[in-house]
Amino acid sequence: MINEKYKYSELTSKIIGCSMTVHKTLGSGFQEVIYQRVLVIEMQLAGISFAREFEI
Template sequence: MNISTVNDLTHKIIGCAMTVHTALGNGFQEVIYQRALAIELQLKGLSFEREKEMLIFYREMHIGTRRVDFFVENAVMVELKAVEKLEDVHKAQAINYCEAYNIADGLLINFGAKSLEFKRVYNKKLVTPNPGNPVIPVIPVIQ
């Protein structure tokens, strides 16, 4: 997916999150915002998987799983929080998920603050194809 398309997609996701935060405000548990955001994403016609379980590998060995809050349009990982303030540890966690799943772009969205907080995160360790080997290693996904 090209950068312009990813930018448009993240803009739409953030817009959906703003709609949810405007309607619900802060103070609910994360799962409430997750359910509301799923409705908004559907209304915008965006494809997504919610609570997508993905395998985590270390040195090509399966060491565990993690559920991504949302994986939108097979391109953007979305991690939700409902905390008073986003901390560096939350951003580090979102970046780690992008790296573990070899996903280029992610969004960290916090519904717990008085105003909606969001940060875009990037995978600086993204494995991309090279001319001699056009296959990107794919991390298996639990279906």
């Protein structure tokens, strides 16, 4: 759900959508690294730019 009063509402919706797709596709029981790798693919397909495990 996109709420225009929030600055990053559209981006947040896309990220949650990608996460839900990964969860629906894989289910539970895999190691975290597997979910990370699949989420990278989903976010790239959605056109979301990101840095993985970015050190601050």
